[in-house]
Each structure stands twice: as C-alpha cells, then as structure tokens.
Amino acid sequence: MASIWLPRLAIERWTKITGAPDEARVALVEEGPHGQLVSAVTDAARAVGARPGMRLTDARALDPALVAVVADHDGDCALVARLARWASRWSPLVEVDGPDGLRLDTSGVAHLFGGEAALVCDMEARFAALGLTARVAVAATAGAAWGLARY
8 A cells, every 4th residue: 555645735736826936935824713723834934933733823923924825625635636546657546545645555566666665756756746745655554654654
C-alpha cells in the first residue's frame, strides 16, 4: 500500500491560481468555534510566525500586514479527486484519503517502476512537477503507509 499526503495542497493551489509572489504573507482562513482559524500559510507568512491551527487574531498580532483569504475546501477536494484519477498511472486502485491525501494499492506493481524506492521517487517527482509538495510512503498496510507519510 502507498499513501500520498499533500500537506501544503491548499496554499500551493491558491498560490498557483492567483499567481501570488513568493514574498506574499497570506493565510487561508476558515470559521472556527471562536472566530477565524488559519488553515494554511505561505512560506513568507510562516517565516513571521503564522501557523496553521492558530487563530487569525493571533497570527495578525505577529504580523499586522498578514492578508487573510477564505479557504476554498471544495476546490481543494475537487483537485484531490482529479489527482486520484491522475495517480492511476501507478495503481489500478486509487482512493481519496481525506481532504489532502491519496491511498494506492501498489501490491504487485512496484517492480514495474524499478522497485518501491523508485516508485516513491517517481511519485514525489511527478507531484513536484505539478508544483505540489507530496510526502509518499509505501508499507505493508494502509495504516502503516498513512503514518509514515504523515509523521
């Protein structure tokens, strides 16, 4: 089994759509129980201390010039669904795994790519070519692959 985690999917998608410059200090936000929460940040915003999971007011206390943009979860999910179809190049069985991941049954196909290590390298390189950060793991079980990709 293989697990592909796209930890920066939302912000990388937003950056690509808007053509924002690298130095843009932007946080994608969503409504939380006690106000707006940061769900993703650009590298420039991260450099000044903004982090996913923090309240927007706390992020703006660190950087008053931080620009808040409403997160587009539906658009992110649609992209993951398209990526699942695209990822069928590596496996006949690909599933969406949450809002930012894919699960692939790679049983019996790794040899077609030169082994598991080469398969992982190919996956990472192809996602990088799309401008997406991907953390990929292959393991004997789906749970093990999921854990290795995310931690």
